[in-house]
Amino acid sequence: MKNKKDQTAFHFMLAPSMIFLIIFSFIPMFGIVMAFQNYIPAKGITGSSWVGLDNFKFMLQIPDSKQIFANTIIIAVWKIIVGTIVSIVFALLLNEIRVRFAKRFMQTVVYLPNFLSWAILATVVMNIFSYEGPVNAVLSWFGIDPVLFMASNTWFRPMLVLTDVWKGFGYGSIIYLASLTAIDPGLYEAASIDGANRFKKLWYVTLPGLMPTILLVTTLNLPNVLNAGFDQIFNLYNPLVYQTADIIDTYVYRVGLVERQYSLGTTVGLLRSVVGIILILSANKLAQKLTDYRIF
Amino acid sequence: MTVKFRRKCSILMAALLAVAVVGCSSGESGAPNTATSAKMDDPKWKEAITTPFGAYPETVTYSVGQMATNFSQLAGSPYAKDNATNNVWTRYFKDKLNVQNTSKFEANDGTDYNQKVSMAIVSGDIPDIMVVPDYSTLQQLYENDLIADLTDVYNNAASDRIKEIYDSYGGRVLDSAKFDGKLMALPTTEISHGPGILWLRKDWMDKLGLQEPKTLADVEHIVSEFVAKDPGGNGAGKTVGLVVDNENVAGISGGQYSFNNIFALYGAYPKQWMDDGKGNAVYGSIQPAMKPALTKLSEMYKKGLIDRQFAVRTGDDRKALLTSGKSGSFLDNWWGSWIVADSLKLNKDAKWVSYVAPQSEDGSLTMFTGNPSSSFLVVRKGFEHPELAAKIVSLQYDYQRYQEKDEKTLKEFSDYNSMNVAGSPIVINIDYYDAFYRNVGIMRDALETGDTSKLVSNQDINAYNSYKGYIDSIKKGDKPDPNAWAGYTASITTASLVEKSNIKEVNPLFFGSTPSMALKWPTLTKMELEMYLKIITGEQTPDDFDKFVESWNKTGGELITKEVNEAIAAK
Numbered sequence: 001m002k003n004k005k006d007q008t009a010f011h012f013m014l015a016p017s018m019i020f021l022i023i024f025s026f027i028p029m030f031g032i033v034m035a036f037q038n039y040i041p042a043k044g045i046t047g048s049s050w051v052g053l054d055n056f057k058f059m060l061q062i063p064d065s066k067q068i069f070a071n072t073i074i075i076a077v078w079k080i081i082v083g084t085i086v087s088i089v090f091a092l093l094l095n096e097i098r099v100r101f102a103k104r105f106m107q108t109v110v111y112l113p114n115f116l117s118w119a120i121l122a123t124v125v126m127n128i129f130s131y132e133g134p135v136n137a138v139l140s141w142f143g144i145d146p147v148l149f150m151a152s153n154t155w156f157r158p159m160l161v162l163t164d165v166w167k168g169f170g171y172g173s174i175i176y177l178a179s180l181t182a183i184d185p186g187l188y189e190a191a192s193i194d195g196a197n198r199f200k201k202l203w204y205v206t207l208p209g210l211m212p213t214i215l216l217v218t219t220l221n222l223p224n225v226l227n228a229g230f231d232q233i234f235n236l237y238n239p240l241v242y243q244t245a246d247i248i249d250t251y252v253y254r255v256g257l258v259e260r261q262y263s264l265g266t267t268v269g270l271l272r273s274v275v276g277i278i279l280i281l282s283a284n285k286l287a288q289k290l291t292d293y294r295i296f
Numbered sequence: 297m298t299v300k301f302r303r304k305c306s307i308l309m310a311a312l313l314a315v316a317v318v319g320c321s322s323g324e325s326g327a328p329n330t331a332t333s334a335k336m337d338d339p340k341w342k343e344a345i346t347t348p349f350g351a352y353p354e355t356v357t358y359s360v361g362q363m364a365t366n367f368s369q370l371a372g373s374p375y376a377k378d379n380a381t382n383n384v385w386t387r388y389f390k391d392k393l394n395v396q397n398t399s400k401f402e403a404n405d406g407t408d409y410n411q412k413v414s415m416a417i418v419s420g421d422i423p424d425i426m427v428v429p430d431y432s433t434l435q436q437l438y439e440n441d442l443i444a445d446l447t448d449v450y451n452n453a454a455s456d457r458i459k460e461i462y463d464s465y466g467g468r469v470l471d472s473a474k475f476d477g478k479l480m481a482l483p484t485t486e487i488s489h490g491p492g493i494l495w496l497r498k499d500w501m502d503k504l505g506l507q508e509p510k511t512l513a514d515v516e517h518i519v520s521e522f523v524a525k526d527p528g529g530n531g532a533g534k535t536v537g538l539v540v541d542n543e544n545v546a547g548i549s550g551g552q553y554s555f556n557n558i559f560a561l562y563g564a565y566p567k568q569w570m571d572d573g574k575g576n577a578v579y580g581s582i583q584p585a586m587k588p589a590l591t592k593l594s595e596m597y598k599k600g601l602i603d604r605q606f607a608v609r610t611g612d613d614r615k616a617l618l619t620s621g622k623s624g625s626f627l628d629n630w631w632g633s634w635i636v637a638d639s640l641k642l643n644k645d646a647k648w649v650s651y652v653a654p655q656s657e658d659g660s661l662t663m664f665t666g667n668p669s670s671s672f673l674v675v676r677k678g679f680e681h682p683e684l685a686a687k688i689v690s691l692q693y694d695y696q697r698y699q700e701k702d703e704k705t706l707k708e709f710s711d712y713n714s715m716n717v718a719g720s721p722i723v724i725n726i727d728y729y730d731a732f733y734r735n736v737g738i739m740r741d742a743l744e745t746g747d748t749s750k751l752v753s754n755q756d757i758n759a760y761n762s763y764k765g766y767i768d769s770i771k772k773g774d775k776p777d778p779n780a781w782a783g784y785t786a787s788i789t790t791a792s793l794v795e796k797s798n799i800k801e802v803n804p805l806f807f808g809s810t811p812s813m814a815l816k817w818p819t820l821t822k823m824e825l826e827m828y829l830k831i832i833t834g835e836q837t838p839d840d841f842d843k844f845v846e847s848w849n850k851t852g853g854e855l856i857t858k859e860v861n862e863a864i865a866a867k
Contacts, residue, residue: 029433040436044418061821061851130608148604148605148607151608239542239610240542240607240830240833241607261818263815266820
């Protein structure tokens with residue numbers, strides 16, 4: 001009871017973010033009723049006619065919906081897997097570097113792309129992988145025919161994963177670097193005395209020490225499975241690769257805003273949210289089970 | 297969190313919910329209109345209401361949603377203080393009709409403007425007069441009973457020339473704005489884009505000793521020589537073939553960077569509702585004629601005659617390829633010269649020439665005619681003077697263009713023109729269907745003889761002065777101004793070329809939308825687009841076209857075709 005005053009202050013500090021959340025996350029949620037209507041802007045939500053589950057039925061009927069859900073999940077899962085592995089490996093490698101200056105320098109360099117937006121990076125990527133770009137120039141030295149990476153349904157997904165990992169692995173490795181410092185140096189000393197070489201130390205000391213962090217981060221990434229990255233894909237894709245690159249977010253953008261099919265856009269978005277919340281809840285449960293950590 | 301705090305939160309939430317729901321309901325609009333009938337008893341008012349150019353006895357104010365004009369360009373001129381409600385046009389309207397506009401909203405042309413219109417409709421608070429950008433918006437306004445019936449207004453207060461102009465489209469334009477027999481808007485007239493034009497780098501052709509193209513084989517030959525022999529000095533393999541729009545490979549009237557001409561050679565008219573010969577409308581993109589055309593295009597792509605990277609290019613990329621000399625060929629329409637005007641700045645030797653090509657064996661070129669109206673001028677239901685729309689249109693597109701003789705006024709307009717400032721609160725265009733080549737002969741004669749007496753409109757006289765300037769600069773051996781070059785090449789050179797050529801027109805039957813289209817069309821267009829890109833780039837074989845047709849029909853195409861035919865029958 002003594003703390004009551006302090007708590008009020010904390011609540012007060014929470015207010016701005018609460019207001020932000022209400023205005024930008026809660027109020028717009030009422031818009032989901034549009035998914036059950038034939039929404040006409042002039043009539044508004046109260047005036048538009050109700051169509052029940054028609055929009056859902058149509059959504060399930062069109063070939064697009066399976067494709068976009070599959071794309072979303074495939075792209076996101078690959079990003080999480082590759083992203084996590086590369087981040088861990090990078091953190092481990094960095095940890096082995098003993099020269100402080102080199103370590104700092106490396107870290108800064110790989111960090112850099114994280115601070116650039118996809119609007120900028122997309123142009124860079126497009127140029128590097130274009131027909132006349134450096135990558136195709138190198139391929140041609142080996143007598144390989146030039147490949148249109150960004151217009152090929154075979155290559156586009158790997159490119160998405162690759163460029164996303166390139167942009168993010170520096171940032172992603174921070175948390176692993178941090179938890180590496182938490183491993184008891186005594187364990188390494190003990191391992192040395194037992195005659196372990198560098199690799200053995202890595203295998204028997206470092207990795208087990210990192211395991212809880214890896215598990216936690218991966219689990220917390222699970223809800224992002226439906227977040228395959230609007231910015232990146234929107235800036236990189238083109239109609240030819242809709243088949244493999246169109247994700248829920250880009251589809252909702254095109255259908256809902258560009259084509260003004262508000263109701264269909266909302267329907268697809270709503271389904272995404274439903275799947276999303278299931279994933280968040282199960283990830284939370286999983287995190288609690290595996291690492292004894294929970295968000296709520 | 298304490299219980300009390302939680303309760304507070306939930307109250308707050310409930311309040312916000314209430315606000316949100318109330319905010320969404322649309323307000324009632326428009327009061328019943330009784331004042332007009334009283335005014336009809338007064339002869340002065342009656343004359344103003346029933347004639348195109350009669351001035352109102354008292355100033356009438358109207359609110360308008362308008363496209364923003366960049367008045368800052370007027371800085372330093374005598375008009376530096378002009379703005380949206382006081383400029384050459386609004387003063388002209390005030391002077392002639394005794395009307396004054398107030399601005400309800402202003403937005404840049406394009407998406408910004410369309411969004412503002414959507415917002416106005418969503419809020420149920422629309423300006424007295426505004427231009428809406430497409431048919432579905434017009435339909436929405438009509439169905440929601442937000443706009444006034446302009447049937448009588450058009451009959452009484454539109455000038456004879458305006459009616460004549462609309463009639464030059466044979467009813468197609470006005471019909472597009474009619475609902476249940478009532479004229480609900482004054483439609484924009486989309487002047488004919490003319491046939492597709494092939495633009496080639498003449499200096500490259502001369503360097504390689506190439507002849508003018510006629511058939512598709514000629515075109516292929518020229519482009520393959522461009523790509524193989526690199527006359528632009530881009531380095532081996534760096535010259536790009538025909539530049540193409542990745543989202544509109546074909547099927548848009550006046551299609552920029554599109555293959556309309558090549559499809560037409562095979563009798564295919566993608567994206568058009570064509571007559572199947574028995575009076576039924578069929579969708580052009582699923583007709584058997586598409587297949588050989590697509591096969592041809594995929595062969596051309598394989599040979600490098602089409603930009604290999606077209607699928608990933610943006611609009612800026614396409615323009616840059618042409619202006620920077622990476623490519624020397626593209627299909628466009630008569631004003632394609634404006635696209636490549638910048639290449640004159642970058643390379644003084646660049647010389648673009650227009651051809652009516654590829655032609656069929658009998659030397660003709662077939663084009664499909666476009667949607668004759670793309671935007672609509674509407675009046676809010678309940679606005680006291682709906683006739684104002686017709687009066688303003690008549691003044692702006694008839695009187696000012698053809699009948700205004702006052703030197704001082706015309707000087708002011710031409711000053712605005714030369715500074716590239718629009719100013720009018722109402723931006724639509726109403727012009728003859730054949731406006732593009734209507735006057736080209738007269739203009740040519742005038743340029744040859746210097747006798748301008750036959751030029752009817754003030755617009756023509758302005759254009760004449762610009763062309764004259766271009767010709768003089770060429771004679772003097774000066775470097776022509778790129779914009780003057782583009783204007784002359786489009787409106788004189790290319791227009792003359794089209795005038796002399798054998799152009800056949802086919803008229804699509806339907807441009808509107810049907811109930812099922814609202815939901816299903818985006819999916820179908822996406823399928824269609826993927827089909828073009830995949831077949832042309834060789835990711836699918838032309839045989840996959842049949843699969844596309846099948847799934848197009850299944851995914852709602854069949855139903856929509858039926859609806860389109862019903863809609864045509866109901867007209």
